[in-house]
Amino acid sequence: xxxxxxYQSNDKSPLQIxxxxxxxxxxxxxxxxxxxxETTTFINALHAEAEIVDKAERELFESYVYxxxxxxxxxxxxxxxxxxxxxxxxxxxxxxNAMLREKILPSGIGHTTNCFCQVEGSNGxxxxxxxxxxxxxxxxVNIKQLANALCQEKLCESSLVRIFWPRERCSxxxxxxxxVDSPGVDxxxxxxxxxxxxxxxxxxxxxxxxxxSTMTRAEKQFFHTVSQKLSKPNIFILxxxxxxxxxxxxCQESVKSQHTERCIDFLTKELKVSxxxxxxxxxxxxxxxxxxxxxxxxxxxxxxxxxxxxxxxxMRYFEFQDFERKFEECISQSAxxxxxxxxxxxxxxxxxxxxxxxxxxxxxxxxxxxxxxxxKNMLTERIQGTETQMMQVTREMxxxxxxxxxxxxxxxxxxxxx
Ligand code: GTP
Ligand code: MG
Numbered sequence: 001x002x003x004x005x006x007y008q009s010n011d012k013s014p015l016q017i018x019x020x021x022x023x024x025x026x027x028x029x030x031x032x033x034x035x036x037x038e039t040t041t042f043i044n045a046l047h048a049e050a051e052i053v054d055k056a057e058r059e060l061f062e063s064y065v066y067x068x069x070x071x072x073x074x075x076x077x078x079x080x081x082x083x084x085x086x087x088x089x090x091x092x093x094x095x096x097n098a099m100l101r102e103k104i105l106p107s108g109i110g111h112t113t114n115c116f117c118q119v120e121g122s123n124g125x126x127x128x129x130x131x132x133x134x135x136x137x138x139x140x141v142n143i144k145q146l147a148n149a150l151c152q153e154k155l156c157e158s159s160l161v162r163i164f165w166p167r168e169r170c171s172x173x174x175x176x177x178x179x180v181d182s183p184g185v186d187x188x189x190x191x192x193x194x195x196x197x198x199x200x201x202x203x204x205x206x207x208x209x210x211x212x213s214t215m216t217r218a219e220k221q222f223f224h225t226v227s228q229k230l231s232k233p234n235i236f237i238l239x240x241x242x243x244x245x246x247x248x249x250x251c252q253e254s255v256k257s258q259h260t261e262r263c264i265d266f267l268t269k270e271l272k273v274s275x276x277x278x279x280x281x282x283x284x285x286x287x288x289x290x291x292x293x294x295x296x297x298x299x300x301x302x303x304x305x306x307x308x309x310x311x312x313x314x315m316r317y318f319e320f321q322d323f324e325r326k327f328e329e330c331i332s333q334s335a336x337x338x339x340x341x342x343x344x345x346x347x348x349x350x351x352x353x354x355x356x357x358x359x360x361x362x363x364x365x366x367x368x369x370x371x372x373x374x375x376k377n378m379l380t381e382r383i384q385g386t387e388t389q390m391m392q393v394t395r396e397m398x399x400x401x402x403x404x405x406x407x408x409x410x411x412x413x414x415x416x417x418x
Pocket of ligand 2: 062093094105106112181
């Protein structure tokens with residue numbers, strides 16, 4: 001995609017709420033870090049010069065330096081996370097590829113997703129894989145190689161492979177969205193582990209359904225467990241493969257309203273995660289495969305409808321874009337709240353603690369200064385007293401000497417006369 005177009009769409013993206021908030025909180029933490037370092041240097045000097053600050057206090061101040069540095073590090077890594085679930089072959093990997101505008105994740109026959117795959121942006125134009133528990137970067141030359149690497153790996157279904165893809169290739173990756181693809185919910189007995197390991201920090205969940213069939217028990221059960229473990233998770237439902245409905249135009253509308261009603265009931269009455277109004281904004285009828293094809297055509301400079309699979313392409317394409325817009329709004333707002341609210345209250349408590357400690361030290365310094373002043377005053381008084389005494393003694397001595405001299409003179413003149 002031409003860079004300029006990416007930038008244009010990026011500027012208007014609701015994801016910017018998160019991007020701007022992240023920049024702002026990073027800047028604020030940069031200032032807090034400077035302040036903490038400066039204060040610690042000052043405190044250490046105070047300890048060295050006069051023992052106003054004790055060892056424990058000094059150590060506490062130093063601990064703030066590490067605390068703030070640790071928060072800054074977490075902040076750098078904070079992102080918006082979306083996780084996709086649904087029965088096998090419903091098109092989870094295809095939906096992610098359509099959003100990334102490129103066939104990155106393997107999909108289709110022989111390419112069943114067999115473990116968790118996380119796609120995130122990498123810097124410096126590099127593409128590579130990382131397996132759970134290893135720091136080794138496995139280079140990815142092309143997508144075909146990536147597909148083969150993922151399929152040949154004998155991985156545990158709940159383990160995680162991280163796929164790093166160049167940020168500049170997709171605006172969602174550049175804006176810090178991380179995608180998590182999963183194996184089908186019908187193929188695993190370890191759904192609890194899945195949720196504990198991969199879902200607790202997700203900002204948005206997307207349930208990918210097959211519009212040609214109905215929601216299964218496994219899919220429902222999975223989201224029941226998610227909503228028990230998380231309070232009010234954000235869930236979007238995609239009725240995928242909607243292109244198939246074009247073959248039966250006579251029942252298209254009735255099928256659509258049936259699916260819509262079931263999905264809304266599921267979100268509102270069963271899971272109780274949304275109200276009626278919210279839920280209507282969370283259910284979509286799309287074709288991931290077609291959207292991906294259309295976007296690949298667009299990237300080549302062709303009109304998107306060249307990727308159409310069936311009649312009614314434009315509606316489905318708009319609906320996919322509508323889903324993306326609502327998804328972007330939801331994920332950026334949710335991530336700002338869940339991630340940054342925590343950091344800002346920690347920042348507040350660190351600066352509050354430091355302030356009260358500094359107030360405390362200031363109070364001690366004032367008392368110390370007053371004490372010194374009192375001592376000085378006492379000393380001055382004493383010196384003044386000594387001076388007066390000295391003067392008196394000197395005066396007395398002078399008189400005595402004077403008298404003695406007079407006496408001696410008298411005695412001498414008397415003796416001379418005699
Ligand atoms: P697993 O990884 O096995 O759980 O499957 P998945 O949910 O990731 O599905 P995947 O994306 O691999 O898609 C399965 C097959 O369905 C592929 O051949 C896709 O091309 C096809 N497919 C996906 N979305 C659509 C769609 O909207 N319409 C049509 N016609 N085919 C689709
Ligand atoms: Mg898949």
